Amino acid sequence: MDMGDDQLKVVLRHVVLVEQYAIRIAEAHELGCGPGEHTDIWGVEFQRKAQKVWKETLPTLFQRQVADSYGRCAWLMGSVSPDESIAGDWEDTAKYLGAVAAAINEDPDCAEQEMPSDSPGIAQMPEAIHYERLAELMHPDAVEELRAAAAAVARFCRFNSLSAPNEMQLACLQGLANGEKHADLAKRLGYSNRHLQRILADLWREFGVASTIEGVSHAVAQGWITVPKNTP
Structure with a gap:
């Protein structure tokens, strides 16, 4: 894989968000929410349903920031050939990020939202999201598959990108x-x-x-x- 340290850190920042997101939904399952029936959560078709849940609580600007950030990361991940050891998880995670971005961008309100030039990065998945509603859509096996894929990519990025602290x-x-x-x-x-x-x-x-x-x-x-x- 031919990726620089800064690029690996970009990927790491995003896959950690995906991992956190999956963990929150799994916690909602454990509390008795759902479970949902959807097992194919990697495509735009499912993400359209998930985006409707996001829209209930998240500002349009935040969703637009997610779409922009996730889309760029998906493009970055798709522009390289991942190591064989991580290829499947890498490709699945990139597909997921791209589908989330595409679903948000299909929403007219989000598509028309202008991004400020000094827009901050996405630091964490907000608590305001109705994770219990997402748990009612997603099957636990799919949530675990998403979490495991993101976690595997995160481990790979950490191992290959981080230099010792000063x-x-x-x-x-x-x-x-x-x-x-x-x-x-x-x-x-x-x-x-x-x-x-x-x-x-x-x-x-x-x-x-x-x-x-x-x-x-x-x-x-x-x-x-x-x-x-x-x-x-």
Whole structure:
């Protein structure tokens, strides 16, 4: 696969969102919502139904941002030949992203929405989405297939794209691994709480994780930091 580090990070950022989305729907299934009957969730036909659920709670601008961002990522993924070990999951995830973008762009309200030049990226899937309604559409097997495909691509991107954090980032990660509270860590390193939060937010986006526990666990797995022996 001939992709640069920045391109792999773009893919990572998007597939983590897809993984989070699938996890939320699976949680709705566990709470007794659905299950739905749809097993083929990879095409535009199904995504038209899902988009109607999105439209109930999400602003048109956000949907337009998703369509633009997902469409670009799908094009990027489709422009390369993935490694054989990840080819199936890679192609399925790209197809899914492209179908979501196409379904949103078919909606007249979304299609007419102008994108601001300084539009922020999509950082996470919002809680406002009616995941219980999506669970009523999607079969649990399809949700798990989507989650597993996105997770596999995320692991591949992390393994192939991330460089070691710099000294300042490592100090923050090691402090968290040592069990320091954010306020104490910020004070020791000479940062404001707000500045520390920005550092960590940037790291979690780069790692493609959604929480401090996941971020520290990833850093430990990569061998960048260590966990004290007295830590459970």
